[in-house]
Amino acid sequence: xxDIDRAIKFAAMSIKNDLLLRAAKGEKTSRxxxxxxxQAGRILPEYRAVREKLSGFKELVETPELAxxxxxxxxxxxxxxxxIIFSDILVIPDAMGxxxxxxxxxxxxxxxxxxxxxxxxxxxxxxxxxxxxxxxAIKLTKAELDNSVxxxxxxxxPWTIFSYMVEGGGxxxxxxxxxxxxxxxxxxxxxLDMITSTTIGYLKGQIAAGADLIQLFDSWAGVLxxxxxxxxxxxxxxxxxxxxxxxxxxxxxxxxxxxxxxMETLSCRTVGLDWNMNPADAKKILPxxxxxxxxxPCVLYGSNxxxxxxxxxxxxxxxxxxxxxxxxxxxxxxxxxxxxxxxIRSVREFSSR
Amino acid sequence: xxDIDRAIKFAAMSIKNDLLLRAAKGEKTSRxxxxxxxQAGRILPEYRAVREKLSGFKELVETPELAxxxxxxxxxxxxxxxxIIFSDILVIPDAMGxxxxxxxxxxxxxxxxxxxxxxxxxxxxxxxxxxxxxxxAIKLTKAELDNSVxxxxxxxxPWTIFSYMVEGGGxxxxxxxxxxxxxxxxxxxxxLDMITSTTIGYLKGQIAAGADLIQLFDSWAGVLxxxxxxxxxxxxxxxxxxxxxxxxxxxxxxxxxxxxxxMETLSCRTVGLDWNMNPADAKKILPxxxxxxxxxPCVLYGSNxxxxxxxxxxxxxxxxxxxxxxxxxxxxxxxxxxxxxxxIRSVREFSSR
Numbered sequence: 001x002x003d004i005d006r007a008i009k010f011a012a013m014s015i016k017n018d019l020l021l022r023a024a025k026g027e028k029t030s031r032x033x034x035x036x037x038x039q040a041g042r043i044l045p046e047y048r049a050v051r052e053k054l055s056g057f058k059e060l061v062e063t064p065e066l067a068x069x070x071x072x073x074x075x076x077x078x079x080x081x082x083x084i085i086f087s088d089i090l091v092i093p094d095a096m097g098x099x100x101x102x103x104x105x106x107x108x109x110x111x112x113x114x115x116x117x118x119x120x121x122x123x124x125x126x127x128x129x130x131x132x133x134x135x136x137a138i139k140l141t142k143a144e145l146d147n148s149v150x151x152x153x154x155x156x157x158p159w160t161i162f163s164y165m166v167e168g169g170g171x172x173x174x175x176x177x178x179x180x181x182x183x184x185x186x187x188x189x190x191x192l193d194m195i196t197s198t199t200i201g202y203l204k205g206q207i208a209a210g211a212d213l214i215q216l217f218d219s220w221a222g223v224l225x226x227x228x229x230x231x232x233x234x235x236x237x238x239x240x241x242x243x244x245x246x247x248x249x250x251x252x253x254x255x256x257x258x259x260x261x262x263m264e265t266l267s268c269r270t271v272g273l274d275w276n277m278n279p280a281d282a283k284k285i286l287p288x289x290x291x292x293x294x295x296x297p298c299v300l301y302g303s304n305x306x307x308x309x310x311x312x313x314x315x316x317x318x319x320x321x322x323x324x325x326x327x328x329x330x331x332x333x334x335x336x337x338x339x340x341x342x343x344i345r346s347v348r349e350f351s352s353r
Numbered sequence: 354x355x356d357i358d359r360a361i362k363f364a365a366m367s368i369k370n371d372l373l374l375r376a377a378k379g380e381k382t383s384r385x386x387x388x389x390x391x392q393a394g395r396i397l398p399e400y401r402a403v404r405e406k407l408s409g410f411k412e413l414v415e416t417p418e419l420a421x422x423x424x425x426x427x428x429x430x431x432x433x434x435x436x437i438i439f440s441d442i443l444v445i446p447d448a449m450g451x452x453x454x455x456x457x458x459x460x461x462x463x464x465x466x467x468x469x470x471x472x473x474x475x476x477x478x479x480x481x482x483x484x485x486x487x488x489x490a491i492k493l494t495k496a497e498l499d500n501s502v503x504x505x506x507x508x509x510x511p512w513t514i515f516s517y518m519v520e521g522g523g524x525x526x527x528x529x530x531x532x533x534x535x536x537x538x539x540x541x542x543x544x545l546d547m548i549t550s551t552t553i554g555y556l557k558g559q560i561a562a563g564a565d566l567i568q569l570f571d572s573w574a575g576v577l578x579x580x581x582x583x584x585x586x587x588x589x590x591x592x593x594x595x596x597x598x599x600x601x602x603x604x605x606x607x608x609x610x611x612x613x614x615x616m617e618t619l620s621c622r623t624v625g626l627d628w629n630m631n632p633a634d635a636k637k638i639l640p641x642x643x644x645x646x647x648x649x650p651c652v653l654y655g656s657n658x659x660x661x662x663x664x665x666x667x668x669x670x671x672x673x674x675x676x677x678x679x680x681x682x683x684x685x686x687x688x689x690x691x692x693x694x695x696x697i698r699s700v701r702e703f704s705s706r
Contacts, residue, residue, distance in 0.1 A: 172523065175685045179654035222575075222608075225628045225649045225681075255575075257610055258629055275578045276611055296578045301532035328578075332528045 015212065017149045020082045024213060024248040024269045024290050026322045032315060032351035033081035034344050035152070037252075038330030039074040040086040043337055046073050057102035061088050064136035071141045075149055078340055082150050082213070085141060085206070087134050089156030089217055092198055093165050095126035100164070113168040117187045125194050128201035135209035142210035153211030155203055157218035157253065158195040158240075159233035165191070174223045181224075181232050188232060196236045200243045207246045215250040215272070216240060222255015229259050234266070241267045250292055254329065260285045275328030279317035291321060294328035300339040307339060311346035325351070368565065370502045373435045377566060377601040377622045377643050379675045385668060385704035386434040387697050388505070390605075391683030392427040393439040396690055399426050410455035414441050417489035424494045428502055431693055435503050435566070438494060438559070440487050442509030442570055445551055446518050448479035453517070466521040470540045478547050481554035488562035495563035506564030508556055510571035510606065511548040511593075512586035518544070527576045534577075534585050541585060549589040553596045560599045568603040568625070569593060575608015582612050587619070594620045603645060607682070613638045628681030632670035644674060647681035653692040660692060664699035678704070 015021065019033035041047055047070050051060060060066050071086045090100040090108055101109045114120055141151055156164075166177040181188050203214055216237060224233060233253070241249050251263060252272030263271050264286050271286050273279065273293035282291055299310045315325065325347040331340060368374065372386035394400055400423050404413060413419050424439045443453040443461055454462045467473060494504055509517075519530040534541050556567050569590060577586060586606070594602050604616060605625030616624050617639050624639055626632065626646035635644055652663045668678065678700040684693060 170525065173650075173682070173685060175651055175654075175687075178649070178651040182651055182655040182659060222629065226631060228649075255608075255629075258631065276575065276608075278579060278611065296531070296581075297526075298528055298531040298535055301528075302535040306535060329526070332526060334528075 015147050015150050017081055020150050020152075020324060021212060021248065023322050023324050024250070026269070026290055028322075030352065032318075032323050032325045032347055034325040034347040035080040035082040035084065036074070036078075036327055036331045036340065036343075037084075039078060039080055039340075040070050040084060042333040043331055043335050043340065044070075044073055044077060045337075046070075046077065057088075060086070061091065062133045064133055064140050067134075067137035068140035068144060071137070071151075072144055075145065077337065079344055080149070082152050083141060083145060084152040084154060084215070085134065085138055085211065087137070087154070089154070089161065089219075090164060091131055091134060092126070092156060092161050092195060092202065095130045095202075096194065096198055097123045097126075098165055107170050108164060110165065110168040114165045114191060117184070120187055120191050120194075123191075123194060126198045126201070128205040131202050131205060134202075135205050138206055138209035138211055150212035151210060152213050152215055153203065153206035154215045154217060155199045155206075155240075157216045157221070157233060157251075158192045158199065158236040159221065159224070159229075160217065160219045161195045161199075162188070162192055162232075163220045163223075165195075174220055177220075178223060178228075181228055192232060192236050196239055200240055203240070203244055204246075207244070211247065213248050213250065214244060215252060216268075218251070218253035218256065220255075221253035221259070222257075226258045229256060230262060234259060234262055238266055250324075252292070264288060270324060272326070273328060277328070279314070279321075283318070283321045289322075290324060291318060292324040293326050295326075295343065297327045297329050297332050297335070300327075300331070300335045300343060302339075304339070304342045307342045308346045308350075311343055312350050315347065315351050368500050368503050370434055373503050373505075373677060374565060374601065376675050376677050377603070379622070379641075379643055381675075383705065385671075385676050385678045385700055387678040387700040388433040388435040388437065389427070389431070389680055389684045389693065389696075390437075392431060392433055392693075393423050393437060395686040396684055396688050396693065397423075397426055397430060398690075399423075399430065410441075413439070414444065415486045417486055417493050420487075420490035421493035421497060424490070424504075425497055428498065430690065432697055433502070435505050436494060436498060437505040437507060437568070438487065438491055438564065440490070440507070442507070442514065442572075443517060444484055444487060445479070445509065445514050445548060445555065448483045448555075449547065449551055450476045450479075451518055460523050461517060463517065463521040467518045467544060470537070473540055473544050473547075476544070476547060479551045479554070481558040484555050484558060487555075488558050491559055491562035491564055503565035504563060505566050505568055506556065506559035507568045507570060508552045508559075508593075510569045510574070510586060510604075511545045511552065511589040512574065512577070512582075513570065513572045514548045514552075515541070515545055515585075516573045516576075518548075527573055530573075531576060531581075534581055545585060545589050549592055553593055556593070556597055557599075560597070564600065566601050566603065567597060568605060569621075571604070571606035571609065573608075574606035574612070575610075577609075579611045582609060583615060587612060587615055591619055603677075605645070617641060623677060625679070626681060630681070632667070632674075636671070636674045642675075643677060644671060645677040646679050648679075648696065650680045650682045650685050650688070653680075653684065653688045653696060655692075657692070657695045660695045661699045661703075664696055665703050668700065668704050 067086045163177040248269035250270035270290040275296040420439045516530040601622035603623035604621045623643040628649040
């Protein structure tokens with residue numbers, strides 16, 4: 001086991017296409033690296049073929065061989081510069097004692113939610129070993145990738161995980177989760193603290209298994225007022241960033257335009273931008289960070305000519321600043337893979353120096 | 354009829370509590386006026402008592418006597434400084450030939466949607482008289498209000514109406530509506546133009562019936578990238594603002610923090626802010642506009658002491674700038690009316706000069 005770990009670490013140091021890792025460190029690269037959030041998943045017929053044979057989404061997440069298979073699909077098919085491990089941010093509440101279900105075409109659902117302090121007492125900081133199925137998927141993926149491109153590990157930011165645990169699923173307003181921050185700030189902090197501790201152990205497990213970079217997804221960042229975002233979200237993101245020194249970290253806080261200045265102070269290397277955010281402003285506000293993003297995913301519904309033009313515009317906006325090309329949101333499930341390929345080709349072609 | 358119209362116009366000039374109208378004009382007022390978005394509706398048991406007797410939501414919207422009754426309820430019960438006519442922004446597509454249904458606990462649903470240019474050809478710019486049930490509700494409300502407080506009329510901004518017509522209801526991503534702006538910009542403009550023309554006629558009908566101020570709700574402003582927001586939303590909001598000279602206009606574009614500078618150029622009097630937006634920044638960006646908002650609606654889940662403290666903080670942030678106190682979003686349906694009263698009392702008390 002120790003030997004395997006050492007081998008993985010050595011391997012990580014000699015990845016053939018290391019554009020992503022070098023851009024994340026702020027180094028100049030021969031062209032802009034590119035990958036897509038949600039690249040492993042429903043857009044690919046090859047993914048749906050794997051998925052159809054299974055009882056449900058969780059079986060795929062919890063079966064390392066299959067998770068590795070769908071992780072590698074977009075590297076082979078789309079020619080992206082990184083793989084991202086196929087998993088779900090909700091494995092964290094699951095491991096803490098609050099299981100989720102994934103309901104087809106509707107999204108996640110928690111049969112039990114956190115509605116009272118008593119519900120928090122029933123949860124635990126999960127032992128990282130409970131998520132070994134993810135580490136196994138990472139190890140298998142690393143072996144199969146054979147150092148061609150880096151592998152991204154990930155977790156949800158604590159506020160986003162907290163929201164799901166309190167709301168029991170998605171929500172138009174997230175008013176239960178947001179309300180709890182006013183009605184019960186002490187218990188909110190206790191739960192956020194438990195999520196954070198679990199997440200740090202989990203990410204260290206992912207890194208030990210071979211993850212070359214970590215991305216934190218704060219999907220519901222945009223629903224909080226700025227002072228609450230600072231107190232109930234960034235505080236915990238900051239703790240995670242400070243605890244992970246092994247690999248570069250990317251923080252993607254969707255909708256948190258108001259927190260960009262504070263994000264410059266995080267010990268992460270890269271900040272992700274959604275498609276609302278203006279790259280020119282972000283470059284000024286975040287001089288010390290690599291920026292990731294931020295093409296509107298709806299551009300991929302357009303013609304190849306439109307995709308080329310919008311990608312060119314996007315690359316020009318980030319010019320002169322360390323940049324990882326991506327969409328400003330996860331790729332939408334009804335996107336034609338050929339259009340994704342056009343986006344990736346455009347980044348490769350137009351960013352070559 | 355002419356006499357009634359003249360009487361209404363004279364009446365509008367002599368409203369007893371005219372704080373809202375004076376604040377909207379940028380005048381100094383003895384205290385900050387206050388009302389709540391969605392104040393007429395599900396938070397009040399008196400509303401639910403009216404609603405329960407009916408076959409559905411649309412019957413309430415389309416029955417002037419009942420719409421007037423629930424419009425006046427919050428004025429009597431909550432002691433707000435304005436009434437807002439009880440209606441729905443979706444009466445516009447309905448009048449254009451695309452009917453909606455309101456599904457209990459789920460929201461609006463359109464049995465038919467706009468999916469192709471042919472679907473646009475089937476629609477029409479509605480004759481304003483088709484919405485006479487709203488004007489009748491306004492006339493009845495004005496008569497019953499007896500000049501105690503102003504009555505706010507409203508409409509959805511064209512982009513938000515367009516989104517519903519294309520998506521057929523709410524959406525997590527609005528990717529169909531956003532996608533159409535890339536795949537079919539000419540038809541998108543045609544539909545937006547038809548919505549805009551219908552809306553202008555409709556608002557003029559509301560004003561003729563007695564509305565003292567108009568608010569435009571751009572609920573889905575925040576899903577567009579800044580250049581699309583300017584081209585496909587603000588352009589049409591601007592046309593509406595330029596067409597309505599009779600009464601002051603308020604524009605509330607939820608999530609459109611990136612467009613505040615451009616909104617300063619609109620010929621509206623007031624700009625609404627959601628709870629994400631920083632009043633200090635907004636004051637600088639919008640020196641010529643009255644600002645409306647922006648308490649986080651979740652504050653009303655807190656204790657009276659918290660509501661008082663957060664309201665005091667909010668008022669202090671707007672200090673020195675014309676301000677209409679409100680929440681940063683429609684009041685959430687599970688809010689205790691006593692907490693709403695506490696918010697309103699707090700504004701009255703803490704803003705008195």
